[in-house]
Amino acid sequence: MAKEKNQPSAPVFKSGFVTLIGRSNVGKSALLNTLVGTKIAAVTDKPQTTRDIIHGVLNTAQGQAVFVDTPGIFKDKGNPLSGKLIQRAHEALEGIDIVMYVADPSKSLGVEERATLAMVRNLDIPKLLVINKADLPKHEKLYLDDYLALGDQFTAVFEVSAEENRHIQPLKDKVFELLPEGQPTYPSDQLTNINRKFWVAEIIREKIFKALRQEVPYSTHVEVPEIEEKPDVYVIKAIVYTYDSRYKKMIIGTGGRSIKEIGIAARKELEAALNKKVFLELEVETDRRWEEKI
Numbered sequence: 602m603a604k605e606k607n608q609p610s611a612p613v614f615k616s617g618f619v620t621l622i623g624r625s626n627v628g629k630s631a632l633l634n635t636l637v638g639t640k641i642a643a644v645t646d647k648p649q650t651t652r653d654i655i656h657g658v659l660n661t662a663q664g665q666a667v668f669v670d671t672p673g674i675f676k677d678k679g680n681p682l683s684g685k686l687i688q689r690a691h692e693a694l695e696g697i698d699i700v701m702y703v704a705d706p707s708k709s710l711g712v713e714e715r716a717t718l719a720m721v722r723n724l725d726i727p728k729l730l731v732i733n734k735a736d737l738p739k740h741e742k743l744y745l746d747d748y749l750a751l752g753d754q755f756t757a758v759f760e761v762s763a764e765e766n767r768h769i770q771p772l773k774d775k776v777f778e779l780l781p782e783g784q785p786t787y788p789s790d791q792l793t794n795i796n797r798k799f800w801v802a803e804i805i806r807e808k809i810f811k812a813l814r815q816e817v818p819y820s821t822h823v824e825v826p827e828i829e830e831k832p833d834v835y836v837i838k839a840i841v842y843t844y845d846s847r848y849k850k851m852i853i854g855t856g857g858r859s860i861k862e863i864g865i866a867a868r869k870e871l872e873a874a875l876n877k878k879v880f881l882e883l884e885v886e887t888d889r890r891w892e893e894k895i
């Protein structure tokens with residue numbers, strides 16, 4: 602026994618799930634990408650970009666953290682998707698080890714914040730308050746003090762910038778300090794739960810959100826039925842579904858200009874990420890039962 606005592610103890614391996622939750626547009630997906638160091642989730646300036654639960658895996662010498670991106674909390678009675686997306690965010694809080702409540706100091710603490718705070722309040726796990734967008738100038742961070750005042754409801758408070766990768770390391774250190782000991786969930790070479798077809802569809806959807814205005818992106822859903830890898834090129838077929846022929850026309854644009862712009866932006870990002878040429882065949886179709894697919 603005495604001999605064992607003198608041996609250095611094996612390093613503890615930490616492992617677990619950290620869910621990012623918060624109002625739409627606070628930068629949860631941007632933060633997930635920065636924490637993992639790879640672009641996994643779509644990031645746009647429009648609310649309700651994220652629709653699915655997306656995992657981003659961070660492996661370090663201390664262990665494995667699985668960050669869980671969720672749809673933002675967005676109260677819009679006119680939008681039939683909102684209820685479904687909020688339900689998904691709720692489910693992503695089950696069985697996790699740490700919750701990260703992400704906030705935007707340039708937005709006031711409104712009804713959506715209160716709804717989100719209510720979701721995390723009764724969770725019996727460590728809670729981190731992450732105030733994002735620290736890079737914004739002071740005069741835009743008008744509500745910073747309101748968020749800081751919530752600090753006593755949390756285990757720790759961080760001010761970070763996902764976009765400029767600021768103050769991210771202390772946040773990661775805290776996560777590994779708080780995670781329980783355990784075996785990794787994912788093999789070390791797997792960064793996410795999403796498969797390649799879904800990932801391509803998300804990149805295209807991101808470009809649609811960036812290129813089109815107002816309600817048009819919310820009428821869309823993207824599917825990638827086929828990715829064919831040839832020696833020097835990926836041939837990818839993707840279909841953009843919308844529920845209204847009026848929107849179909851807008852997605853295609855005059856003389857096909859919009860869909861071309863979306864296709865070029867998506868192809869560039871795919872080529873950079875896949876390190877190979879990409880031939881992207883984009884189609885737009887009307888499908889009234891689109892919403893059931895989401």
Ligand SMILES: Nc1nc2c(ncn2[C@@H]2O[C@H](COP(=O)(O)OP(=O)(O)OP(=O)(O)O)[C@@H](O)[C@H]2O)c(=O)[nH]1
Pocket residue numbers: 623624625626627628629630631632643644645646647648649650651652671672673674733734735736737761762763764765
């Ligand atoms: N200035 C600044 N902008 C940021 C930062 N992080 C994210 N953003 C911007 O905030 C907007 C929303 O980012 P997302 O990551 O899509 O936000 P989200 O919380 O995932 O949004 P939903 O998926 O709709 O819930 C985008 O325009 C980002 O570029 C940051 O650290 N600083």
Ligand SMILES: [Mg+2]
Pocket residue numbers: 629630631642643644650651670671672673
């Ligand atoms: Mg998002």
